[in-house]
Amino acid sequence: MKNVLVTGYRAHELNIFGQKHPGIAYIQKAVTAKLVQLAEEGLEWVISPGQYGVDLWACEAAIGLKRDYPDLKVAIITAFEHPEENWKEDKKEYYNRILQGIDYYGAVSRQPYSGPWQFRARDDLLFRKTDGILLVYDEETGEGSSARFYKERALKLQQEEGYGFLSISTENIQSLADEETSGWDDAGGPEIGGGFT
Numbered sequence: 001m002k003n004v005l006v007t008g009y010r011a012h013e014l015n016i017f018g019q020k021h022p023g024i025a026y027i028q029k030a031v032t033a034k035l036v037q038l039a040e041e042g043l044e045w046v047i048s049p050g051q052y053g054v055d056l057w058a059c060e061a062a063i064g065l066k067r068d069y070p071d072l073k074v075a076i077i078t079a080f081e082h083p084e085e086n087w088k089e090d091k092k093e094y095y096n097r098i099l100q101g102i103d104y105y106g107a108v109s110r111q112p113y114s115g116p117w118q119f120r121a122r123d124d125l126l127f128r129k130t131d132g133i134l135l136v137y138d139e140e141t142g143e144g145s146s147a148r149f150y151k152e153r154a155l156k157l158q159q160e161e162g163y164g165f166l167s168i169s170t171e172n173i174q175s176l177a178d179e180e181t182s183g184w185d186d187a188g189g190p191e192i193g194g195g196f197t
Contacts (some may be wrong), residue, residue: 001038001131001164003045005154006031006062008054008136008168009147016053019094026177027054027136028061030168034134035062039069047130049122050076050083051146052091054136056098063101075104077129079122080113123150127157132164138171 016023031054035046046062048055055076062074076099084095099105108122133154137147157163 001041001043003047003130004035004038004043004164004166005126005130005133005150006035006046006048006055006058006135007051007133007147007150008058010051010053010055013053013147019090023173023177024057026173026180027168028057029176030173031058031134031136032061032065034166034168035065038134039065039072043069043072045073045075045130047075047077047126049126050078050095050098052084052087052095054147056095058134058136059098059102063098073103074101075106076102077105077122077126078107079118080109081107081111083113085112123153127153127163132166134166134168136168136173138169140170 011017014023035043035058046058048059050056050059059074059076062072066072066074084092087095108125109118133150135147135150135154137151151167154163154165158165
């Protein structure tokens with residue numbers, strides 16, 4: 001894969017309501033591990049719809065990889081201009097920090113939100129411009145409407161055109177969290193209970 005679409009759940013679909021949630025780091029580690037594999041195989045672009053949640057956390061992870069993979073580029077392609085306009089201030093600041101680290105930003109529609117057609121146009125473009133998808137999605141976590149849509153469309157394209165499909169489940173992320181936190185009790189370090197969500 002030269003160009004990969006990276007997306008998944010929005011933050012609220014994972015019951016994550018702030019940037020300090022410990023689960024974000026584990027989601028980013030899982031995404032980073034997959035992106036490193038792809039970068040080793042020649043990945044050039046990480047492309048995201050830029051919604052608050054997995055999209056932006058994956059962009060942040062990809063930006064961090066540019067130290068070791070300086071040719072790796074990161075793009076956000078939104079459905080309409082200024083999607084962050086109605087977000088809370090902390091989310092807007094985070095979004096603007098991410099925008100400073102990416103290589104390309106574009107909006108499919110040059111106007112504010114005016115209808116679902118903008119999302120369809122964006123998704124058509126994202127699938128056209130990528131060779132595969134890295135999707136954070138889990139059947140058992142919840143239906144996550146946009147994540148489920150991406151999965152269904154990617155699998156259809158996989159059958160028709162050989163479109164690449166990679167996924168990260170919440171179980172994968174929980175395993176990372178468990179590995180990292182196991183034994184912390186005995187070492188006198190902090191213990192994170194209750195899983196990552």
